[in-house]
Amino acid sequence: MLFFEGFIKFSAVGLMLGIGLLMYRDGRGTRALRFSLPLIVALCFILMTTGSPAIAITGPVRIPMRLFDCLTTIFVWWLGLALFDDDFKLGLREWVIAGIYALTAITLRTYNWGFHNILGDKAVVVFSGLSLALMLHLCYKAITGHKEDLVEHRRRIRIWFIVAVAMVVVVSNLAERTAEWVGMYQDQTIWVTYIFTFILALWALLWLTRLHPEVIIFDSNKPIPPEPSRIDERDKPAYEKLVSVMETDRAYTQHGFAIGDLAELVGIPSHQLRKLINQSMGYRNFASFLNQYRIAQVKQSLSDPEKARVPVLTLAMEAGFSSLAPFNRAFKASEGVTPTDFRSEFLDRANNNTVQN
Numbered sequence: 001m002l003f004f005e006g007f008i009k010f011s012a013v014g015l016m017l018g019i020g021l022l023m024y025r026d027g028r029g030t031r032a033l034r035f036s037l038p039l040i041v042a043l044c045f046i047l048m049t050t051g052s053p054a055i056a057i058t059g060p061v062r063i064p065m066r067l068f069d070c071l072t073t074i075f076v077w078w079l080g081l082a083l084f085d086d087d088f089k090l091g092l093r094e095w096v097i098a099g100i101y102a103l104t105a106i107t108l109r110t111y112n113w114g115f116h117n118i119l120g121d122k123a124v125v126v127f128s129g130l131s132l133a134l135m136l137h138l139c140y141k142a143i144t145g146h147k148e149d150l151v152e153h154r155r156r157i158r159i160w161f162i163v164a165v166a167m168v169v170v171v172s173n174l175a176e177r178t179a180e181w182v183g184m185y186q187d188q189t190i191w192v193t194y195i196f197t198f199i200l201a202l203w204a205l206l207w208l209t210r211l212h213p214e215v216i217i218f219d220s221n222k223p224i225p226p227e228p229s230r231i232d233e234r235d236k237p238a239y240e241k242l243v244s245v246m247e248t249d250r251a252y253t254q255h256g257f258a259i260g261d262l263a264e265l266v267g268i269p270s271h272q273l274r275k276l277i278n279q280s281m282g283y284r285n286f287a288s289f290l291n292q293y294r295i296a297q298v299k300q301s302l303s304d305p306e307k308a309r310v311p312v313l314t315l316a317m318e319a320g321f322s323s324l325a326p327f328n329r330a331f332k333a334s335e336g337v338t339p340t341d342f343r344s345e346f347l348d349r350a351n352n353n354t355v356q357n
Contacts (some may be wrong), residue, residue: 017040017044034082035075035078035079035082035083036079038071038075039072039075039076039079041068042068042069042071042072042075043069043072045065045066045068045069046069046072048065049062049065049066049069066109067106067109070102070105070106070108070109071098071101071102071105073101073105073130073131073134073135074097074098074101074102074134076134076135076138077134077135077137077138078090078094078098080138080141080142081094081138081141083154084141084142084145084149084154085141085145086284086285086288087288087333097134100130101130101131101134104123104126104127104130105127107123108123108124108126108127111123145285147258147259147260147286148258148259148285148286148287149274149284149285149286150274150275150277150278150283150284150285150286150289151278151284151285152271152274152275152278155274231276231280235272235276235280238266238267238268238272238273238276239276239280241266241267242262242266242273242276242277245262245265245266246293247293249265250293250297251265252290252293252294252319252320253294253297253318253319253320254320255317255320255322256322257290257320258286259273259274259286274286277289290320291330291334292334293319293320294316294319294320294321294327294330295319295330295331295334295335297318297319298315298316298319298327298331298339299335299342301315301318301319302315302339302342302343302346303343303346303347305347308343308347312324312339312340312343313327315339316339327339
């Protein structure tokens, strides 16, 4: 039994280290390492510090390792969000949630070590609830972004990645909680973590060995100028129709405009349109493709002195944005300033030129 445990445990550790090396080889220069390596380290710490004492790390060094692996779910959450959102950045919301989760996880871990705290045995309920909520949020983001994703390889692995990773966290947590409620020892449930981690690591290693680099590139969308040589001759009629629909008909101004709606206007299947936009224009998701047109229209309106008193929200709605907050985020990400500052700077510059002339 000890041999089998050691085989599963150390095989999983070896696979995780292999994944880390492949991520370093294929993901060097991207933000992939920032989110994947902490997760790999945390999973290795879990494997090396749990299970039978004969093949587990013990002593004082075990304490910081066990405290660090408390954050495994947070690292899974961050990696999942970054993998499927090209513009994902760790903001105040992510850090606050991570802080609350870390505090709860460390409180539970120290309580299990015999230290009393204000939450007491309720910490396990809070911890399990937060873990489940984060995984559900990750699954929600993966599902809702599936249609807008223009990278075909990433669309195919999107759901499977989330399901696989979430299963490790959710099933492991449920197994541990169930064991506590029925009075079982941890080494009777840690096998669930070992086996799921081993299977996930093996799958991830096989996936990375045939990795399509565009799947894990985390750089923001940077459109590339369309070139006739990059567009297949068979796609040029559809491309010309796409340009006409967007630039002449201004289809992007429609609220709730989806890729299926655009495909219908262009007259081609959605999967063909995704490939056309992604490969010929360099966009990785449909929202960024629309926002380039929408922001260009708003910039033109903000630069028009005759529209100086028109509210920014009105201009954003006319361009197709559904609300002010998403528009402000998209505009600042594109231009580096808020819409209000952009308007003020442009109009002030125009007024100064008028006075000088």
